[in-house]
Structures are given as C-alpha cells and as structure tokens.
Amino acid sequence: MGLIGEVLLLPFAPVRGSAWVIGQVLHEAERIYYDPATIRAELGRLEERLEAGEIDEEEFDRLEDELLDRLEIGSRNRAGTDDWTSG
Template identity: 45%
Template sequence: MDLLWALLTLPYAPVRGLTAVVGVVAREAEARQRNPVNVRRELEELDAAVAAGELSAEERDRAEQRVLGRLTGGPARPGARPSPARRGPAREKGVRHDRRRPGPAA
C-alpha cells in the first residue's frame, strides 16, 4: 500500500519538498533573530548610532524595545499587547460549530 501511495502522490513531491525547504529557512531565520549574540550586536550598533548623533535617545529606546521584544518573545512595539492565545474555532465563546454534515434540503 505504501508503494501505491508513493506512486499516486509522486506529482506532489515538488510541493512537499518546497514546503520542507521553506520550513527549514523559517526556523533558521527565527533562530538568527533570537540569537543573543546578534541581539547584543544590534544593541551595540544602536548605542554607536546615538554616540554618533544619528539617533536620538527616544529613537534608540524604541528600537531597543523592538530588539529586546524579539529576544523575549514579547510585543515588538512598546505599549502593544501580545496577541491572545490562538484557540480552535470550536472553543471560541459564542461560536458554535456543528460537525454533522447537513442533509439534503427538505
């Protein structure tokens, strides 16, 4: 059965391969963003920009909050609230989902 399934789904192999590659690239990008070494480098660049007069202290504080938010997984903008935990549609208040399939219209 596995051989038959593999033959039948062979045309979808490029899509599965592309999906796997995109997943690997996304994980690597997130790992680099959250890497403490990269975060420290960005914070040092912000301090250097303030020392050179390219940024004001307020702009540095906002940028610093964005960088630290990436590290801690918190909100990216100061004052922004984190998004609520994602729940399935059946668990949302006031939403009712019926799993039965509708029968023929009478």
C-alpha cells in the same frame, strides 16, 4: 505510507520538497532573529548610532525596546523547550 500512496503522491513531490525547504529557511531565520548574540550585537550598534548622533533618544528607546522584546521572547522559547530550534 505504502507503495501505492507514494506513487499517487509522486506528482506532488516538488511541492512537498519546496514546502520542506521553505520551512527550513524560516526555521533558520527565526533562530538567527532570536539569537541572543545577534541581538546583543544589534544593541551595541544601536548604542553606537546614538553616540554618533545618527538617531535621537526617542528612536533609540523605541528600537531598544524592540530588541529587548526579541531577547525576552527568545529566552522564553529556549526555556520552554530543551531545544526550541529543533524542528
């Protein structure tokens, strides 16, 4: 983009900067959400809650299925690209 384009778009710089920051935050949140280590830790805590009687088998199964789905989606995303977190 040339100098004139940059000058004309200067009033929109805060919006473009904010959009970039929001994109970076979303990217990092998705990386953490689908991180296998995070999901395994959550599975461990879930099992502890079941053993402590905080949740019943039905809720455990439902939550475990959600975590396993996240793990599968994260694995597919990583297998589909060399580095799916690079944006």
